[in-house]
Amino acid sequence: MADLEELYREIILDHYRNPRNRGELQPPAVRVEGFNPLCGDEIVLSLLVEDGTVADVKIAGSGCSISQSSGSLMSAAIKGKTVEQARGLIATFKQMLSLGDDDAIEEGAEPVPVNLRSLGELAALQGVVKFPVRIKCATLSWNTLAQGLDELPAS
Amino acid sequence: MEGVTEFDLAAVRRDFPLLSKQLHGRRIVYLDSGASALPPHQVVTAMATYQETTHANVHRGVYGTAEEATRLYELARKDVGRFLGSKSGQDEVVFTKNCTEAFNLLARSWGRANLRAGDAIVLSEMEHHANIVPWQQLQEMLGFEIRWIGITEERTLDLSNLDELLDGAKLLSITATSNVLGTVNPITSLAERAHAAGALIAIDAAQAVPHAPVDVTALDVDFLAFSPHKMYGPTGIGVLWARAELLNAMPPFLGGGGMIKDVRLDGFIPADGPQRFEAGTPPITEAVGLSAAVHYLESLGMEAVHEHERALTSYALSTLAAEFGSSISLQGPTDGPLRAGVLSITIDGIHAHDVAQILDTYGVCVRPGHHCAKPLMRRLGVNATARASFGIYNGTDDVDVLVEALHATIKMFG
Numbered sequence: 001m002a003d004l005e006e007l008y009r010e011i012i013l014d015h016y017r018n019p020r021n022r023g024e025l026q027p028p029a030v031r032v033e034g035f036n037p038l039c040g041d042e043i044v045l046s047l048l049v050e051d052g053t054v055a056d057v058k059i060a061g062s063g064c065s066i067s068q069s070s071g072s073l074m075s076a077a078i079k080g081k082t083v084e085q086a087r088g089l090i091a092t093f094k095q096m097l098s099l100g101d102d103d104a105i106e107e108g109a110e111p112v113p114v115n116l117r118s119l120g121e122l123a124a125l126q127g128v129v130k131f132p133v134r135i136k137c138a139t140l141s142w143n144t145l146a147q148g149l150d151e152l153p154a155s
Numbered sequence: 156m157e158g159v160t161e162f163d164l165a166a167v168r169r170d171f172p173l174l175s176k177q178l179h180g181r182r183i184v185y186l187d188s189g190a191s192a193l194p195p196h197q198v199v200t201a202m203a204t205y206q207e208t209t210h211a212n213v214h215r216g217v218y219g220t221a222e223e224a225t226r227l228y229e230l231a232r233k234d235v236g237r238f239l240g241s242k243s244g245q246d247e248v249v250f251t252k253n254c255t256e257a258f259n260l261l262a263r264s265w266g267r268a269n270l271r272a273g274d275a276i277v278l279s280e281m282e283h284h285a286n287i288v289p290w291q292q293l294q295e296m297l298g299f300e301i302r303w304i305g306i307t308e309e310r311t312l313d314l315s316n317l318d319e320l321l322d323g324a325k326l327l328s329i330t331a332t333s334n335v336l337g338t339v340n341p342i343t344s345l346a347e348r349a350h351a352a353g354a355l356i357a358i359d360a361a362q363a364v365p366h367a368p369v370d371v372t373a374l375d376v377d378f379l380a381f382s383p384h385k386m387y388g389p390t391g392i393g394v395l396w397a398r399a400e401l402l403n404a405m406p407p408f409l410g411g412g413g414m415i416k417d418v419r420l421d422g423f424i425p426a427d428g429p430q431r432f433e434a435g436t437p438p439i440t441e442a443v444g445l446s447a448a449v450h451y452l453e454s455l456g457m458e459a460v461h462e463h464e465r466a467l468t469s470y471a472l473s474t475l476a477a478e479f480g481s482s483i484s485l486q487g488p489t490d491g492p493l494r495a496g497v498l499s500i501t502i503d504g505i506h507a508h509d510v511a512q513i514l515d516t517y518g519v520c521v522r523p524g525h526h527c528a529k530p531l532m533r534r535l536g537v538n539a540t541a542r543a544s545f546g547i548y549n550g551t552d553d554v555d556v557l558v559e560a561l562h563a564t565i566k567m568f569g
Contacts, residue, residue: 004516009565010507017504040525040538041508062538064508065568137508 006127007134008065015069018074023058028150033061034144036136041067043141046150054078054086056066059141066125066134071141073122083149090142092119097135161230162463164550170195170451171548181518189334189431189497189544190522192387193355194364194444196480201447202440213439214413214430224439231442232429234449239379239396242368246399249429250392250437254361254382255285255394260432261328261357262289264405265397267324272298276326277313277354279304279340280534281333284527285380286359290328304329306534310336310488321352328378329356331363335526335540336487337468337497346375355401361385364493365452365546367461377401383441387547388448392441395432402429409434455547464545468496471545471554478558482565486535491501497546500561501528505568507539513567514541517558517560 024031025046035088036042048056057079059071074093078086096119128138158414168174171193176183184191191276211221214229229245236244250259266289270276276290280303294301302320305313312329321327327349332339342358349356357378363369365386371379378397384390397405407414411434416424425431452460470489475483475498486499501523502510511523521543525532532538 003515007512013568038524040529040532042538062506064506064539066508068506131512134508134512 003036003127003130007131009124009127011073011121011124012065012069015072016065019059019068021058021072021079022060025056025058028153029056029058030148030153032144032151034140034141034147036063036067038133038136041137041140043067043071043144045071045107045141045144045148047152049090049152050081052084053082054080058077064116064134064137066128066137067140070125070138073125074141074145077120077122078145083152086145087149089122090146091121093122093125093142094139096123097129097138162459164463164548167455168548170197172199174195174548178518178520179516182556183399184556186543186545186553187520187522187556188365188385188546188549188550189362189526191384191390192546193548194384194387194389195451197451198272198388198444198447201374202444205440205443210440211437219296227446228437228439228442228477231446234446235236235394236396238449238453239364240372241396242372243399246428247396247402249395249397249402249432250442251395252391252438253381253393254359254385255393257380257393258285258328258359259289260395260408261380261397262293263410264432265378265401266290266293266326267297268404268406270297270299273300275300275302275324276328277304277320277324277349279329280306281312281336281338281528281531282328282330283361284529285361286328286330294513294560306531310486311338311493312340316438317348319351320327321349321354322496324349324352327354327356328359329417330359331527332360332495332497333487333531334362334497334544335499335528335531335535335542337495337499338420338488339367339493339495341493342374342376346349350375361493362497363461366464368457371396383445383448386448387451389441389444392438392493394445403427405432407431407434407492411435413437460547463547464494464496464549467545467549467554468494470551471496471498471543471557474554474558475561479561483561485538486540486542496549498543499540500543500567500569501537501540502561503565509559509568510541510564513564514557514560517556517563519520519543519557519560521557533536 029046029048032045042061044060046058057075059075125138128134161164173193209220211224213225231243232248235248241247346356355377358376360379361382364381379397383392401421414434484501488494507523511521521541523541524539
């Protein structure tokens with residue numbers, strides 16, 4: 001039961017019940033859809049980047065408390081950040097969930113410790129690690145964000 | 156289990172070793188038989204004994220154990236045939252990799268040989284993807300029409316326009332029992348109406364065969380597919396039953412060893428009967444396990460199994476209604492003889508995945524998600540349900556733990 005309380009921390013339930021940055025943006029914002037076929041979670045991410053900075057972000061879709069709170073927390077975390085910072089946050093978040101990019105880790109290299117402080121409220125999602133099936137729920141919005149950043153028109 | 160006439164739940168439970176294990180320090184409450192049923196030790200032992208005493212490839216060797224392996228494999232065909240009420244199992248039962256492959260075989264063999272652009276087949280909106288996607292793939296190749304039987308607000312088939320849908324159709328392929336709704340469809344009358352319209356009928360019996368007597372002769376169906384691991388047998392084997400005269404006219408699907416009479420440089424002659432559809436080494440150990448599962452269910456008696464699960468379903472439906480009123484919804488028909496033991500639970504404001512996660516801490520195993528029936532989920536307007544499904548080893552005590560765990564779930568998210 002202790003693991004369960006780690007998973008469903010109050011901050012996660014709060015973001016699930018009261019999601020931040022809810023809705024969709026019109027073009028020129030980039031719109032990306034993400035699906036978790038396992039449980040039917042859906043995330044619709046609208047991303048407006050101006051001068052290399054995330055000027056606005058909205059999240060729509062439906063799904064479980066982990067996928068939806070992760071999207072809400074992510075939207076709050078990346079708003080106002082540069083594209084590079086947003087990419088860094090994706091990497092740090094995935095690292096927290098033990099999903100480091102294997103190709104990037106060279107043999108014998110020291111693992112880089114995750115700076116949980118740099119994640120702020122996002123660190124609340126680290127309890128997901130103990131529930132392997134739910135990691136896909138937690139990473140759905142982040143993978144969708146990565147796709148959105150890749151699809152940004154070159155400026 | 157010999158000599159058991161009344162359904163003896165305690166005795167049945169003793170046959171399932173996994174039920175004596177604990178999950179998170181609690182008694183395991185296995186409510187996911189709709190996804191995969193637990194195997195009784197009789198099935199596990201039959202497979203282990205076969206592998207330790209007999210293992211050989213079939214239809215090839217002339218040494219004693221190879222002959223015995225072949226005999227056991229072919230005996231499984233007869234056992235399954237008898238269990239389904241087939242007149243000649245040895246000519247009508249094909250072993251596949253799983254139930255999904257059985258539908259792929261039906262589509263790619265019978266469908267490809269018999270469907271043309273301008274033809275039509277009829278499916279329903281409550282089908283599992285296994286009975287949708289193979290037809291859509293074939294449709295991409297051949298360009299026939301797929302017509303859909305809709306669903307009523309009571310979560311039963313909407314048969315109001317069936318004559319129109321069947322008009323000129325060549326096949327009605329439909330589930331006998333919905334894996335999401337627990338709706339038991341009127342197969343006898345659907346078979347009659349399909350035949351009257353000149354169509355054949357195939358049924359997806361994956362959720363029917365483990366829970367009630369199914370007799371292909373009495374139902375008068377043409378094809379039937381089911382999933383042995385949902386009826387207390389092993390994974391890795393599926394069954395397509397087809398009327399012999401239809402099967403004999405069907406071209407092979409997968410090619411290779413075992414499915415031929417002769418191969419020359421300029422072509423091949425396919426084998427006769429079910430073997431024509433069994434390319435490569437078949438699931439021999441699994442067929443032995445399936446035989447044991449058939450014997451196990453026969454010893455309980457399918458009427459007794461059906462009565463037990465019917466009573467349990469009635470108890471669950473009335474208990475959940477009394478405990479939770481409208482705070483939880485069940486996606487399915489109201490109680491009655493045409494209501495199977497599948498409880499698709501939705502709770503306002505709590506996603507099915509979260510429900511299942513909290514239930515797990517109470518030792519309760521249910522399945523969250525879309526249950527491989529996305530068109531149905533869209534029709535219901537939900538993206539996931541938490542599905543509890545019953546098997547022969549479930550009792551009212553399992554329902555009571557489910558209720559306790561659901562109360563805790565609502566409290567946590569409320």
